[in-house]
Amino acid sequence: MYKNNCKSINMFPTTLKKGETMNVEIIAACDWNNTGIILEEGQTYDFHAFGNWIDSIIFSDANGYQYDNPQIPWYSKLGNDISDGFQRFPNSQLFKLIGCIDNQNECFEIGVNNTITANKTGILYCYANDFSVMYGNNLGKLRLNVTHLY
């Protein structure tokens, strides 16, 4: 189902010291972006995403967009016809930045900015919230700062 598993440039997965920030690239067309950052159970991280990415012709930031955007009525109709909820992270904006621990179902919304306490230890994977078969028309990338707070 997922074919664009993108590796980060971090060759070896790494943890972050407290107070340390790492900046990674999250590519919209990759259904899994392996950041190479290891989140540790019980530790709290701040996430801040910069830039815009593109779903076909729709620009958004890491908070994504909704089908009821008046600037794209035809797309809104399509979206309503398909019905909401088939995106990989249900009940969340399309093209919202999503994070997961260990490429599995331990996923959470990041968006432009969020603070998360990891509930397990594992590598941070990220993706743009989209329909599983619709990554082919995704363009652009975000920069994501991950900071180990405490």
Ligand SMILES: [Ca+2]
């Ligand atoms: Ca798409």
